[in-house]
Amino acid sequence: MKPTKAPLRDDVAKRKIYEAVLQRILNGELKPGVRLVENQLAEQYTVSRTIIREVLFTLLRDNLVERNHNRGTQVVSFTPDCVEDLYEIRKSLELLALKTAINAMPLEPLLAFEQRFRELASEAVQVAAPQHVEVDLAFHAFVFEHCQNKRLVAYLENVSQLIHSLRLLGYELEDVVRETGEQHLALVQAFIRRDLATAERLLSDHIDWSKRNALRMLILRRGIAPVP
Amino acid sequence: MKPTKAPLRDDVAKRKIYEAVLQRILNGELKPGVRLVENQLAEQYTVSRTIIREVLFTLLRDNLVERNHNRGTQVVSFTPDCVEDLYEIRKSLELLALKTAINAMPLEPLLAFEQRFRELASEAVQVAAPQHVEVDLAFHAFVFEHCQNKRLVAYLENVSQLIHSLRLLGYELEDVVRETGEQHLALVQAFIRRDLATAERLLSDHIDWSKRNALRMLILRRGIAPVP
DNA sequence: GTCCGGTCAATTGTATACACTTTCGATGGG
DNA sequence: CCCATCGAAAGTGTATACAATTGACCGGAC
Structure with a gap:
């Protein structure tokens, strides 16, 4: 034995x-x-x-x-084109996830997220940046974990991880943090009302906005790694 | 040297x-x-x-x-749920690809596809099945190869390959072959007119229909492989 | 008959040795 | 001074040996 x-x-x-x-x-x-x-x-x-x-x-x-x-x-290193591509894919997939998640997400966590977003909105931005990142990731993960499509979750996790790995979210910039917070708050409120149409529009805009941000960041810091 | x-x-x-x-x-x-x-x-x-x-x-x-x-x-072996999931993802991604491909696909190949679909429509179904499969794959590949998003192409190839590997397309059934052919013909004509709205609707319906088909096939042949 | 434990073959997991490729710098000729 | 060529060093690719796990078969106790 x-x-x-x-x-x-x-x-x-x-x-x-x-x-x-x-x-x-x-x-x-x-x-x-x-x-x-x-x-x-x-x-x-x-x-x-x-x-x-x-x-x-x-x-x-x-x-x-x-x-x-x-x-x-x-x-991996990315060209602006690649970043754009990645965000387009993410938008499609996250909207797909939303369609079934909107009615599957339990209420309490949503309320908790709303509460959390309110708290963060009233705090000093600079000190709370890491927490913003954390909540951001958790929130998006929460959405697509309730879409009841395992493969979709896998793809979305992959895409999110890639985007995250680029470190292009721009949480160093105060206005970015504030604006993101506001968008998240509006989103979660649409979720709570189970208002699919509004949620879709908000999510779509939110991802487009993140994309523009990422591209801005990418241009901002040239020289960290040459692109093929 | x-x-x-x-x-x-x-x-x-x-x-x-x-x-x-x-x-x-x-x-x-x-x-x-x-x-x-x-x-x-x-x-x-x-x-x-x-x-x-x-x-x-x-x-x-x-x-x-x-x-x-x-x-x-x-x-891998798939449950009906997995198949459904896969097709939903495919629909989202292929619609995304279509949005940019609709204006990027060159005209001649499209006309050639139209011609080919017409030919196949007038032939005996049973003998032409392998050719139908071939054209089917080529047609979809043609669409998403013109979407100008490399990563999206990669994902779509992956998903298509998976679906194909399931061998659930139902090309043994005469009515399936005929119907698929008609849908493809309508699609390619919308492409030629560069009519995005119609193309989106047709493509969406086409994939939904393929999905129902695949599920039917899956139920039809139980017993080839046990599911976990 | 069935359940339990142990042994054994088949198979996968890991380490290591060696073969090949690439890279980069030194050396020597133009 | 520049460039070509050679060669060593670093790094990746492949084969093989051995260790550990799994699953099945087998015999015995109940």
Whole structure:
């Protein structure tokens, strides 16, 4: 019989490394264009290259890195066109999700979100930026988690993650934060009223606005990574 | 200088194996639920398990197989719900593609498609089934290849491939073939007139109709593969 | 007969060694 | 001084060996 044999091969290791690298991409430590060297990562996480390779394939699957034969892996970088494309897709999919979510989202969390948005609106913007980001992500995730279409959720998570990884949301800018907050508040109120038509219009506008913002940010900071 | 050093390690091998396995899934040789054993495939294609493993990861990326830790890889199988989900996503994305493609598709190919649809309409259905399938795929591919959104194309190809892999299109049924042909003809004519509104309506209806069809087929043939 | 536990073959997971490619800099000729 | 060429170093690609897990088969107790 097996004693407390510590789970020597658990695949949990692989997932943890994936999460770790993902975080490093999302929080901006690994910027677009940076090369991910297999040996380096293997040493960092004290596993064999085999594991790292599989993690890289997973990141590839999630569109977070690019891979060139014999030339390694690098964090994706986007042209303005790509950003525009991504937002258009997101709009379509999120509107699709909304159609069924509007009646499936339970009331209490919606009220909680409304409350939270009100609170944030009355606080100083600069200090609360991280919380704004957090609530923003949670809110959108909340919507599409209630669309009852697993595959759609998967696609949306993928797209959201990509957009987030670009770090183009513009939460450094005060007016952006304020305006986003207002849009979210209006949205959640439409949700509470189960008013699909209004919600669709607001969501569509909201995503268009985010897109314009992202593009502005992208132009603002040229030079962090060359585009192919 | 390098002589005609035959490309010993070219990664072309990997792609070829991917294509081969993909074909076997698409043409129905590897049915949903079938397990893909690494050693077996390695022997079949006379490569090491390493290669096969990477091919399997790629198939996983394309959502064509499922993978369970320590329990291997199998071809995906779908519940009716999944099929419904998939078609809804496809509808959204293809409508998005249409919006920009409607004015980007060159005229000649459209006229050629119209011609082709007319021809097929007047032929005996049974004998022409494979050609119907071929034109069907080509037509939809033609539309979304002109949407000028690379990522959208990638998603759409993925979804189309998945739907195709289900082999649920119902081209064995005479009335299905005929009806599909008529819908395509109407569609291409709307494209030629650059009539977005009509095209959107027709495309939406067409995909809904395909979906109902697929669901019918799915129910028709229970027992080919158990669903989880 | 059925349920339980253990053993064994088949299969997947991981590490490592080696082969090949690419990159970049040094060296030498023009 | 510039450029071509060679070569070493770094990095990726592939094969193979071994470890761990799973699932099935088998025998015995109840």
